[in-house]
Amino acid sequence: MAKIFKFLENKDNVKDISREIAEAFKTKADKTNVEYGFDIAHGTGKIKSKEANTSFCFDTDKGTKLNEMKKLLFDEDLSYIERDSEEEVDLMNRVTLFIKYVCSDINFNYEEDIKEVIRKIVLPTSREEDIPLNVIEILFLDIADYDSVPDSEKYMLKIGKEPDTDIDTDKVVIFLHDRAEETGKTIEEIFQEEKLINPLFEKVTFIERGDKYIYDINVIMFIDYSLSKLPPEEESVREPL
Secondary structure: HHHHHHHOOOHHHHHHHHHHHHHHHHHHOOOOOOOEOOEEEOOOEOOOOOOOOEEEOOOOOOOOOHHHHHHOOOHHHHOOOOOHHHHHHHHHHHHHHHHHHHHHHHHOOOOOHHHHHHHHOOOOOOOOOOOOOOOOOEEEEEEEOOOOOHHHHHHHEEEEEEEOOOOOOOHHHHHHHHHHHHHOOOHHHHHHHHHHOOOOHOOOEEEEEHHHHHHEEEEEEEEEEOOOOHHHHHHHHOOOO
């Protein structure tokens, strides 16, 4: 039996992973890895949709149960499972159920911790009496193993060029990533070394590393950003019932 099955059957791992994710919220969440988008209905102050509207991404740390689970999900001992087979369906069902238990545990035990983090990042100037965040619900977790991907390739690149010129962006990106992997230098250092001697960078004016966009863990949430009551200016234009 593959090691992941034994891991999924251990109920203690549910508690450990939910605690690790809650801790990640407190120590790793910031404006670069928390994304959100929601609409407030005019005239009601209530959120329009109760679908997923917020996500938090982060990487696992070595020695954690979450990192162990990530590795087991992509372990070689699962190589016998063929795509679209009954074995694959069974594995996915077990993983989905385990993740469901983790989400429920986080929602039950760490709601206040997550609420504090979300308010600080998404609504830093808000007051609880105005936007109470009454519902904080972890819906699902996406888990992937990107340890084999070079760190430089996990970030967006901002590339500037001279006006009215064209550059081969794909070749520039590939060159930079390959050289970064070979030398261990930063993208910016490589550009400074190459810009005067490499024709590939002749029309390039600057290169900067942007935000990270590849993470191991994606926590998908629904959060109720509804107002507790309408502001005075909106109350004054409300239509009578």
